[in-house]
Amino acid sequence: MKIEPTSLPGVLLIQPDVFGDHRGYFLESWNRRKYAEHGLDVDFLQDNLSFSKKGILRGLHFQNPQPQGKLVQALQGEVFDVAVDIRKGSPTFGQWFGAVLSVDNHLQLYVPEGYAHGFCVLSETALFAYKCTEFYNPQSEHSLRFDDPDIGIEWPLDGAPSLSAKDLNAELLKDFPHESLPLYPGL
Numbered sequence: 001m002k003i004e005p006t007s008l009p010g011v012l013l014i015q016p017d018v019f020g021d022h023r024g025y026f027l028e029s030w031n032r033r034k035y036a037e038h039g040l041d042v043d044f045l046q047d048n049l050s051f052s053k054k055g056i057l058r059g060l061h062f063q064n065p066q067p068q069g070k071l072v073q074a075l076q077g078e079v080f081d082v083a084v085d086i087r088k089g090s091p092t093f094g095q096w097f098g099a100v101l102s103v104d105n106h107l108q109l110y111v112p113e114g115y116a117h118g119f120c121v122l123s124e125t126a127l128f129a130y131k132c133t134e135f136y137n138p139q140s141e142h143s144l145r146f147d148d149p150d151i152g153i154e155w156p157l158d159g160a161p162s163l164s165a166k167d168l169n170a171e172l173l174k175d176f177p178h179e180s181l182p183l184y185p186g187l
Helices: 033-038
Strands: 001-005 013-014 018-021 022-027 046-053 057-063 070-076 078-085 096-102 108-111 115-121 125-132 142-143
Touching: 013 033, 046 108, 057 078, 070 078, 070 096, 070 115, 078 125, 115 125
Parallel strands: none
Antiparallel strands: 001 013, 013 108, 018 022, 046 125, 057 115, 057 142, 070 108, 070 125, 078 096, 078 115
16 A cells, blocks of 8 residues: 655545456455554544536535544546645645546545545546545535635536535635634644
């Protein structure tokens, strides 16, 4: 297994060991001991699956209070996955990192607590898996605009994405109530 840090602190790009032959392949998508040995020592409390069609964009979502760290991967298809640092006082506040996750490249992305998360579907369909460090709490859930010009995410989409009403009406980061944003550790 290979775990690479990204341009954002705590956001990790993970390449699990893949064992393949003429029959297909095998990989461990989570092994607490092995991931902890590589620096990802977290407890997951909830698993989620999302099925979406091409052009659908989900996000940018986060919970506060009760923030969630997420280990995400595409089980079928291909997505462009994004993490945005929204921790008040962070040196990388408002910066983003994105990566293509697919059933072919087997990459995972770990998005820690304090980050907003979103993805768009690049293939005809995608089945997307999340392991979460906290239970879902609808009272703590928030959305930021996927097209916030101050964040400047370069979504690889042809045309306008398909969004939920919640995501369509999400706020810009600069307009979001700052008391509702997570704090950078040490503040």
